[in-house]
Amino acid sequence: MKPIRQRSTYLLLFFFGLLSCSSGGDADPIVPSKPTPEPPVAVTPPSKSVLSLPENNKTCETGASVSEAQSSVIFKWTAAAHASAYDLSIINLNNQAAILQTNITATEKAVTLNKGIPYSWQVTSKATGTSVTAVSDVWKFYLAGEGVTNYAPFPATLLSPASGATIPVSAEGKITLTWEGQDPDADDLKYSVFLDTVDGQQAAVANDISVLTLEVSVAKDTVYYWRVKSSDSNSSSFSQIYAFKTGA
Numbered sequence: 001m002k003p004i005r006q007r008s009t010y011l012l013l014f015f016f017g018l019l020s021c022s023s024g025g026d027a028d029p030i031v032p033s034k035p036t037p038e039p040p041v042a043v044t045p046p047s048k049s050v051l052s053l054p055e056n057n058k059t060c061e062t063g064a065s066v067s068e069a070q071s072s073v074i075f076k077w078t079a080a081a082h083a084s085a086y087d088l089s090i091i092n093l094n095n096q097a098a099i100l101q102t103n104i105t106a107t108e109k110a111v112t113l114n115k116g117i118p119y120s121w122q123v124t125s126k127a128t129g130t131s132v133t134a135v136s137d138v139w140k141f142y143l144a145g146e147g148v149t150n151y152a153p154f155p156a157t158l159l160s161p162a163s164g165a166t167i168p169v170s171a172e173g174k175i176t177l178t179w180e181g182q183d184p185d186a187d188d189l190k191y192s193v194f195l196d197t198v199d200g201q202q203a204a205v206a207n208d209i210s211v212l213t214l215e216v217s218v219a220k221d222t223v224y225y226w227r228v229k230s231s232d233s234n235s236s237s238f239s240q241i242y243a244f245k246t247g248a
Contacts, residue, residue: 043129046083049107049136051123052076056139059151059184063113063143071115071143076108080125080134087124092117093140093155096240116145118154118184118237142184151184153230155237156191161226161244168247169220175246178213179228179239187232200225200241221248 053076054061063071075088088101088109094117101109103126113119119141125134142151157180161167167175181189193214196202206214208231218224224246228239 041129043127044082045130045132046125046127046134047081048134049077049080049083049086049123049125051121051136051139052078054121054139054141056141057154057182057184058141060144061141065115066112068146069115070112072110072112073143074108074110075121075123077123077136079107082127083125083134084128085126087126089122089124091120093120094118094237113143115143118142118152140182150187150232150234152235152237153181153183153187153189153232156181156228156230156239158226158228158239158242161242163240163242163244165244166247167244169218172217173219174215174217176213176215177226180212181228181230183230183232185232187234190231192229192231193226194229195224195226197222197224200227200243204229218246220246222246 054073061073063073065071075090077086080086084105086104086107088104088111090099090101090111090113091097092099092114099111099113101111120138121141122138123136125136140154142154159178159180161175161177169175177193177195179191181191183189188210190208190210191206191212192204192208193206193216194200194202195205195216195218205216222245223243225241225243227241230237230239
């Protein structure tokens, strides 16, 4: 008969052997690695379109008459590189009302407009996958009205001070106003300039001048409003009203 101590040793070895065998099923599971995400594809922003029709500064754009008061005008522009769609913006220059045609996939669009009105227009190029856009130049034209022989000047374009700008004042307490003017009939133009702290519609600070710039006296740290009246020998038009602030 084997000694009791020897049998106890055998039993302990057998017990630990069972533990080592059973522990094999408790190994950590193999977790598959996550796939590396693909880098985002860079989208090339679109270029700007070149406008084609109606021609810039055209005096007598007729379009296709649809009634005594309206005509259908076809707007055309060149295809822009990398563009997938276009937005067409048309502005009534008499009242600044905007007409928007969005997500146009062609390079032309017919739009019905009121006759006898000056308009400006531009095209914004867009591309799928990017918020970056490109804006064309701004063109103007006059949509012919019935029996009109002389057209009012295009409303002047105010250049400086821009709306919302803060303008430094010279040591003499002066700033310079600048603008652009055009007449569809190529008539000579005279300008009246309105500048005040109320609404830009008070008394003019200059009348019937032929230059496109005017130096005026102002107070510092003050909000001003200004606009320009353009006149030919028969009729006139008013620009938008811009607000600006003078520096302290």
